[in-house]
Amino acid sequence: MLKNLQGILGGKVEHALVRLWSDELSEPEAAAIHNRLRGDPAYREEFRGSVAVLARMEELAEDGETLKILGGHRRLLQERRTKRRVALSLAFAVVLAIGAALTIFAPSRGSDESNLQRYSTRIGEQQTIGLDDGSILILNTAGQLVVDYSEQDRRILLERGEAYFDVAEDPERSFTVDLGVRAVTAIGTAFNIRKLPEGWQLAVIEGEVALHSQTEELSPSPLPVPADGEAVVVSVLTQHRVDQGWVVEFDAIRNELRAFRPESMDRYQQWRSGMLSFYREPLYRVVQELNRYSDKKILIEDTSAMELKVYTAVSVHDIDSALRGLELALPIKVTRHFDRIVISGATGD
Amino acid sequence: MSRPIASRHNNIVTLASRNGPGRRQLVEKLFDEHARALRLFLLGWSVPQDQIDDLVQELFTRLMSVAGLEEKMSDRTGSNRSYLLTMANNMLVDRERKSQVRRAYMTEQRETDLERMDERTPERIVAAQLELEAMRSVIRSMRLNWRVAFVLQRFGNMSYEDIAIHMGVTVRQVERYMVQAMRRIREERRKIETAGEASC
Numbered sequence: 001m002l003k004n005l006q007g008i009l010g011g012k013v014e015h016a017l018v019r020l021w022s023d024e025l026s027e028p029e030a031a032a033i034h035n036r037l038r039g040d041p042a043y044r045e046e047f048r049g050s051v052a053v054l055a056r057m058e059e060l061a062e063d064g065e066t067l068k069i070l071g072g073h074r075r076l077l078q079e080r081r082t083k084r085r086v087a088l089s090l091a092f093a094v095v096l097a098i099g100a101a102l103t104i105f106a107p108s109r110g111s112d113e114s115n116l117q118r119y120s121t122r123i124g125e126q127q128t129i130g131l132d133d134g135s136i137l138i139l140n141t142a143g144q145l146v147v148d149y150s151e152q153d154r155r156i157l158l159e160r161g162e163a164y165f166d167v168a169e170d171p172e173r174s175f176t177v178d179l180g181v182r183a184v185t186a187i188g189t190a191f192n193i194r195k196l197p198e199g200w201q202l203a204v205i206e207g208e209v210a211l212h213s214q215t216e217e218l219s220p221s222p223l224p225v226p227a228d229g230e231a232v233v234v235s236v237l238t239q240h241r242v243d244q245g246w247v248v249e250f251d252a253i254r255n256e257l258r259a260f261r262p263e264s265m266d267r268y269q270q271w272r273s274g275m276l277s278f279y280r281e282p283l284y285r286v287v288q289e290l291n292r293y294s295d296k297k298i299l300i301e302d303t304s305a306m307e308l309k310v311y312t313a314v315s316v317h318d319i320d321s322a323l324r325g326l327e328l329a330l331p332i333k334v335t336r337h338f339d340r341i342v343i344s345g346a347t348g349d
Numbered sequence: 350m351s352r353p354i355a356s357r358h359n360n361i362v363t364l365a366s367r368n369g370p371g372r373r374q375l376v377e378k379l380f381d382e383h384a385r386a387l388r389l390f391l392l393g394w395s396v397p398q399d400q401i402d403d404l405v406q407e408l409f410t411r412l413m414s415v416a417g418l419e420e421k422m423s424d425r426t427g428s429n430r431s432y433l434l435t436m437a438n439n440m441l442v443d444r445e446r447k448s449q450v451r452r453a454y455m456t457e458q459r460e461t462d463l464e465r466m467d468e469r470t471p472e473r474i475v476a477a478q479l480e481l482e483a484m485r486s487v488i489r490s491m492r493l494n495w496r497v498a499f500v501l502q503r504f505g506n507m508s509y510e511d512i513a514i515h516m517g518v519t520v521r522q523v524e525r526y527m528v529q530a531m532r533r534i535r536e537e538r539r540k541i542e543t544a545g546e547a548s549c
Contacts, residue, residue, distance in 0.1 A: 018527045021434060022430070034389055048393060055438045060488065065489060222493060
């Protein structure tokens with residue numbers, strides 16, 4: 001408060017204006033503003049000029065940029081309020097139920113004992129994991145994660161692969177996914193994380209998450225707004241709040257975080273339906289994806305075939321059919337060996 | 350700081366009563382909570398002391414005709430003070446523009462009606478557009494935190510507390526962002542004024 005008063009007494013008009021807009025304006029602050037306005041004509045002139053320009057700026061309320069910020073933030077705030085109310089009542093019910101269970105079945109159990117559970121999937125397999133708190137995790141092909149729930153917090157270590165997290169709110173326990181040097185903490189949300197050979201990719205499907213280092217206290221800032229379809233490189237050292245519709249990729253080699261807003265989030269979550277669709281994707285990308293679900297390595301032998309554009313939808317549970325479909329649609333030949341599958345250009349035939 | 354109802358302007362109470370006890374209670378509450386800030390705000394507009402009470406009354410009178418006032422004031426994401434001060438601000442800009450028109454009318458002694466004088470000349474329109482464009486680019490060039498806080502407070506009518514919750518920062522930090530944003534706007538306004546004076 002003393003700083004506010006100092007700002008009003010010795011600073012420019014913005015200090016007074018910002019306090020005047022506050023619902024917490026104190027008596028001494030009001031008196032200080034009064035005195036400055038009455039006793040300092042130049043100050044009064046500045047004040048008047050500033051508020052007049054603000055009135056004229058009302059027209060900017062309809063600006064696209066303004067609406068974008070307003071729309072997103074207001075909606076999210078409302079959603080969070082609703083979720084918080086729901087979560088608080090749910091949390092109470094859950095605590096009561098668990099409390100009763102502990103009393104009956106395990107009265108001597110330590111209060112801070114954590115419960116470590118490891119889950120893994122084979123190639124081509126998906127596993128849905130329902131956790132005690134109501135959160136749901138879906139682990140994609142060749143994945144591995146550890147669930148570490150305690151009374152204080154909920155931690156997940158994604159060791160490899162890809163997983164979708166639909167997090168149940170619990171105001172008492174944060175939900176954090178450990179990604180090595182960084183961590184993702186859910187703020188009432190659903191998101192997808194994929195570990196890559198040299199980094200990871202985070203896609204926020206619903207709500208928002210905080211991206212931070214392990215030991216930091218949470219105070220994330222929103223990501224900068226990029227031009228449509230463009231990516232922004234953001235600092236790896238600071239905390240970021242990643243909102244719904246954003247994708248953040250970490251490149252460990254460059255030590256770089258790239259954030260962007262894709263036109264659609266489908267490609268980050270379609271795997272859960274067991275179908276993958278590709279629209280104008282180069283063949284090498286499609287093969288890269290299929291390889292994740294195939295127990296035989298798929299290789300492209302001809303560089304000329306790599307860039308062929310693919311429009312298709314395939315089932316991750318039937319890679320063989322997917323390859324047959326590609327063979328019909330593209331000028332390629334698929335040869336199956338006992339240990340690998342090779343794609344070559346069909347022109348040589 | 351609750352003031353006896355008799356000390357409030359009677360018109361406010363009368364108008365409020367006409368809209369039912371709920372509206373009356375709301376207006377009383379708004380008056381108690383925000384009249385002081387409004388008076389200070391009017392003082393900042395160089396409104397003479399003896400006219401301040403009249404203007405506060407005018408503002409509350411206008412408020413009575415605002416459709417859906419209860420909904421607006423109970424919107425938990427909104428700041429009532431911010432809403433009232435913005436309303437006062439617009440009212441004063443309007444008032445000032447009209448008084449300039451009247452002054453021009455008196456000086457020129459021309460046979461023209463106030464409405465015609467009130468029309469915006471091409472020069473004024475261009476100047477206003479240039480100012481708006483400059484302000485638009487100032488907002489765009491602000492640091493993201495300043496811009497988000499400013500937009501949410503000024504155009505979203507959100508309280509600092511809600512902005513703080515939303516941005517994941519403290520209320521104090523939101524106020525700092527607002528100070529920085531307002532400083533940029535003041536500096537830009539100064540530039541425009543200086544350029545305008547130089548071109549005269």
